[in-house]
């Protein structure tokens with residue numbers, strides 16, 4: 167999840183208390199990516215940085231770079247590690263990262279997970295928000311920003327699964343079918359929906375829409391699409407698709423269908 171301007175309010179509703187803790191860092195380490203295009207200072211209040219953070223970092227950074235590129239100028243951020251939330255707060259939030267991590271400005275606050283798949287996912291998710299904010303300061307639509315972050319998280323977790331010889335399981339959110347939005351509703355959102363199940367469905371649908379657009383356009387054209395939407399006075403999300411890539415009403419209807427769970431074997 168991202169925290170900037172009007173989006174911060176929704177975040178506080180679901181995850182209040184993560185940010186704002188007094189920094190009393192006891193250990194730090196520095197990480198780089200792409201020859202110093204991204205430099206990171208990792209801090210923790212514990213006596214040492216968990217080695218898993220260091221091994222998951224390149225997976226997350228590579229996944230983000232593959233999807234959205236790098237900041238155009240060398241840029242630095244801080245990753246603050248926190249203690250995991252209580253068991254009660256974990257219930258029902260398996261892949262929804264809203265209580266586990268947040269990015270604000272040049273800081274990512276994240277709970278130091280011991281599961282490399284989840285840690286890679288959340289690192290990549292938040293790093294993706296940060297890189298998107300660097301590249302497109304005018305801000306992408308909410309569904310696209312979160313959809314990209316989810317895709318980056320998924321790619322990093324897939325790599326972590328291969329490295330650690332595990333299987334990545336991402337079950338559909340609970341009560342998904344009762345909380346689905348239409349394509350028009352999803353793309354009109356400027357704040358996160360209220361309610362845990364609605365938020366979970368939003369993430370699922372944002373990822374599905376972003377992923378299908380990415381597949382339809384291909385990586386190179388998709389990057390052009392992001393550039394078009396990231397301008398200070400962007401067109402509607404549909405306009406470039408119609409004008410430049412000749413999407414028809416049928417194409418948008420097809421996208422709308424992709425926002426529903428597909429039969430067994432289908433991809434979200």
Ligand SMILES: [Zn+2]
Nearest residue numbers: 167168312315
């Ligand atoms: Zn996010």
